[in-house]
Amino acid sequence: MRFVPSEVLVERGEESSALARLTAERIPDVPVRLFEPAEAPAEVEFAAAKKSLVLKRHRGGFLEHCPAGTPGLVCCNYLVVNFASNCPYDCSYCFLQEYLSSNGRLTAFTNVEDGLAEIGRVLSSHPSKQFRIGTGELADSLALDAVTGLSRLLVPYFAERDNAVLELKTKSDCVDELLDLDPNGRTVVSWSLSPHAIAAEEYGTASVGERLEAAARVRQAGYRVGFHLDPIVEHDGWEESYSAILNDAFAAVDPREVAWFSLGSLRMTPSLQKRVRGRSATAPARWAQAAELVPGADGKLRVWRGLRVRMYRFLIEKIRLHAPDAPLYLCMEGPGVWERAMSEVPTDRDLGARVVAGARS
Numbered sequence: 001m002r003f004v005p006s007e008v009l010v011e012r013g014e015e016s017s018a019l020a021r022l023t024a025e026r027i028p029d030v031p032v033r034l035f036e037p038a039e040a041p042a043e044v045e046f047a048a049a050k051k052s053l054v055l056k057r058h059r060g061g062f063l064e065h066c067p068a069g070t071p072g073l074v075c076c077n078y079l080v081v082n083f084a085s086n087c088p089y090d091c092s093y094c095f096l097q098e099y100l101s102s103n104g105r106l107t108a109f110t111n112v113e114d115g116l117a118e119i120g121r122v123l124s125s126h127p128s129k130q131f132r133i134g135t136g137e138l139a140d141s142l143a144l145d146a147v148t149g150l151s152r153l154l155v156p157y158f159a160e161r162d163n164a165v166l167e168l169k170t171k172s173d174c175v176d177e178l179l180d181l182d183p184n185g186r187t188v189v190s191w192s193l194s195p196h197a198i199a200a201e202e203y204g205t206a207s208v209g210e211r212l213e214a215a216a217r218v219r220q221a222g223y224r225v226g227f228h229l230d231p232i233v234e235h236d237g238w239e240e241s242y243s244a245i246l247n248d249a250f251a252a253v254d255p256r257e258v259a260w261f262s263l264g265s266l267r268m269t270p271s272l273q274k275r276v277r278g279r280s281a282t283a284p285a286r287w288a289q290a291a292e293l294v295p296g297a298d299g300k301l302r303v304w305r306g307l308r309v310r311m312y313r314f315l316i317e318k319i320r321l322h323a324p325d326a327p328l329y330l331c332m333e334g335p336g337v338w339e340r341a342m343s344e345v346p347t348d349r350d351l352g353a354r355v356v357a358g359a360r361s
């Protein structure tokens with residue numbers, strides 16, 4: 001097990017929820033403490049908040065539109081469903097450091113059935129539309145799976161839906177829970193990949209080799225696999241290191257069978273950049289702290305547009321050599337960059353439909 005919490009804090013009344021029971025079976029030796037619903041566990045410093053696990057009900061909606069739906073960006077109509085909040089890993093560039101800075105307790109939500117009912121209502125209201133729904137926005141989709149067994153509730157649910165695909169996006173190799181489930185073409189497991197120099201700042205995650213071994217295992221078990229090169233970071237020798245990572249990925253999984261690829265350059269808000277630069281510099285390569293970034297129209301900082309286009313074109317060419325027909329999209333980029341890098345600017349609807357089709361083709 002890659003992550004074991006130091007303690008599990010369970011909201012009183014949720015002890016018999018499916019998630020609490022699955023967790024108790026998996027980590028019987030970890031101390032459990034109950035808390036009253038009206039008394040949320042006290043907030044602790046962000047790094048400490050990742051060590052213990054809170055199990056509690058989620059109050060409010062589970063589903064939301066991905067933030068790439070911001071005006072001015074080409075969007076793939078992705079929906080995110082939040083069954084967890086925060087992540088036991090600690091990537092130096094992670095936006096959760098800022099986004100959850102005042103509410104950082106690592107949490108898995110126990111009322112999974114309410115989230116699934118909410119998804120069900122959306123799917124049945126639009127039966128002719130295909131949805132792609134991911135759990136990896138406010139959390140890594142599989143980092144807690146060996147502890148909570150959440151995928152045992154999600155994969156069978158989506159296997160029975162005709163108009164949705166679930167994406168489990170991860171930097172872990174925690175796939176054991178998936179292997180005896182039948183995804184029925186409705187769950188894609190995807191990995192974020194970075195060259196080794198960059199992955200060195202993704203503390204606690206599986207190595208790139210371990211991620212790819214896990215990808216090969218789930219592919220054999222009948223899942224489609226996706227790959228995200230995100231965040232793409234310019235560094236000395238980036239052409240060689242990104243080519244090597246793609247070659248390794250294609251050796252692990254037949255590129256013609258990949259459900260989708262996405263490319264996204266390093267991006268952060270000015271306040272996240274301050275936070276990243278303020279981190280203690282223990283990394284062997286401090287590229288996230290040193291990156292030279294300029295503001296874009298959406299207020300986020302990225303490397304300048306000409307360099308982003310050059311990097312995208314380089315990677316697109318490499319991917320297309322091996323996977324000429326796989327869906328490929330740019331994450332959080334505007335029409336100008338799409339036009340120059342991809343020679344097209346798809347509508348949100350077309351791009352969404354194209355990507356979701358990759359799960360089944």
Ligand code: SF4
Pocket residue numbers: 086087088089090091093094095096138139140171202205
């Ligand atoms: S794996 Fe994802 S969610 Fe977890 S720390 Fe890294 S970037 Fe953040």
